[in-house]
Amino acid sequence: MDVELQDLADKAIRYARDSGAQYCDARAEQQERKSVLIENKEIEHIRTNNDRGIGIRLVKKGVWGFCSITDPESFEQIKEAIDAAMKNAGHGTKNKNNLYPNVVNKTKIDFPVLKKPDLEELIKIGMECNKIITNTSKIIKSIVSPWYTNNSKYFANSEGSEITQIFTDVIIDMVATAHESGLTQSINITEGGRGGLEQIINSHYSAQEIALKASQLLDAKHTKEEKATVVMNPDFVSLLTHEILGHPSEADRVLGKEMAWAGGAWWKGKINQKIGSENLNVFDDPTIKESLGWYYFDDEGVETKKTTLVENGVLKNHMQNRETAVTFDSAPTGNMRATNYRFMPLIRMACTCIEKGDWKVDEIVKEVKNGYYISNMKIPSIDMKRYNWSISCQYAQKIENGEITDLLRDVIVLGTAPDFFESIDACGDDFTVRPITNCGKGDPMQSMIMGNGGPTIRGTATVKSVN
Incomplete structure (x- = not known):
């Protein structure tokens, strides 16, 4: 310095x-x-x-x-x-x-x-x-x-x-x-x-x-529109986690104080209420080494730690700064960050992830009679409350009788947050953190780098191809 x-x-x-x-x-x-x-x-x-x-x-x-x-x-x-x-x-x-x-x-x-x-x-x-x-x-x-x-x-x-x-x-x-x-x-x-x-x-x-x-x-082929079992790989899960778990966990959005670009939170007022299946565990952790969200003190001087956001499907906490912590009778979580010195810091994800489970990926796939294997993040479209969501993937594959078969292109996955979270019935042991380099929040907009991650997960959503 x-x-x-x-x-x-x-x-x-x-x-x-x-x-x-x-x-x-x-x-x-x-x-x-x-x-x-x-x-x-x-x-x-x-x-x-x-x-x-x-x-x-x-x-x-x-x-x-x-x-x-x-x-x-x-x-x-x-x-x-x-x-x-x-x-x-x-x-x-x-x-x-x-x-x-x-x-x-x-x-x-x-x-x-x-x-x-x-x-x-x-x-x-x-x-x-x-x-x-x-x-x-x-x-x-x-x-x-x-x-x-x-x-x-x-x-x-x-x-x-x-x-x-x-x-x-x-x-x-x-x-x-x-x-x-x-x-x-x-x-x-x-x-x-x-x-x-x-x-x-x-x-x-x-x-x-x-x-x-x-x-x-x-x-590759197109696919028909249907609600089906989906198995999502860690790269796709990282964007899904970012959009429908990370952003609505930022306390300023929960309070409606920062609604620009990525909106509010559908689970406002639901602390200690069930919002997903018992297989869903979510955390934010700035201490994950080598992640783009790795740091020891945030832009308020608060020391970082792992924060449990969802535990066995129950919403436990939000990401807090020194002001919102008082409002929620909680403690700051070390998530106050700015793109650089030109901006006021905002509550931002560091490395928000779905916790890994104990399933082997091939076991997750083997149990699927009719479904889709969804791979790699592409473009999200999420409503202001992070309730209705659709995320396109870079490619998908059909799953038939426990086997991955046809390669599919131009595939988009749709759902609502509570229905999808409740449907999660398996999380793999292949936990992975992926780099995110262009997360926008605020007005004026601040672009931030961070990590997001998770394992392979299985749930239910609507799948279709778009031309």
Whole structure:
């Protein structure tokens, strides 16, 4: 962390308190990002972006104020921004604005990086994956984009916390597009995590898989619409978990305070009520190492922990910040996060997952007389309360008498949250965490990276093909 930037953050807190703020925190952040775009074995561009700045939250007369400064050159800039934030907060209606008590923490954490990323190695891995996809039969376009960020975040508040977290994220996005006889099919995948190049070193296996599947889908069938047994693989489950379990578990959405982009929660007021089958167990856990949602302290300085959201089908808790924890008579869960210093933090998933069970995947499939094996996330469409949902998959396969048979394309899965959760009767032992790099929330919208995951699960939903 830039010592000068950290010093400015500390001075900002002292100035805000001296100016009458009841509470203040500051986030000083630096990020270096390098990315490569490769299309059909050709490098389209190489980009480097550096960003640094400070975001400052404060409370005056129970009202939040916020300001941010990009690449501050002097403390005078920060003072002017704080003065404006204080003035704006003073125009609000006076509130009590209770914050749940928090422990003062002073620590510095360096996240492990086994193989430090560099541009040369990034290009090498990207070109290898692109070549694999391009050389596959019927592939007309291969897009591969590897990238990494080096991040340093310093959090301090008027209560005395001083927390530095330094981490690296390495990601690779890949798309394989096949075409023949007027039909086009695409498969995409994202790999990576928090750490070094070790997070994407085996991405060529994924490149082979998506290229082959895109090619095979040209000969795949459509399916009729029917309500049937569905077996969902962990990649598809990760998006389903994100959309209909994670978002409605964010307490600001439950309260209706943050309805932009992803709406509210159908289970408002249902804490300690049954919302699914006894096989459904859900948690959020920022401590899962190497996940994109791995961190030790959130953007309020709250230490993270695993939070049980649903236990044996009973709704137990929501993700809480220091304000909502008071409302729910709970405790903060360490889920307050912002995309970067430019934004106020919001309650965000870290790594929300369905807990694994003790079923073997082949046993889950073997019991299905007539159903579908649903693979890999694609596009979600969810209503404002996260009640009615439909999620398309990248591909599906028919299950007949316990055997996986025909490959199916253009398949979408539909259901309602309570009916589907109640139908879950098996969870596999193949728990997997997948990277999510583009979750949107807020107004102005903030895009966030995180993890989501789960095992293979079995339930009942409507399946159909769309043209």
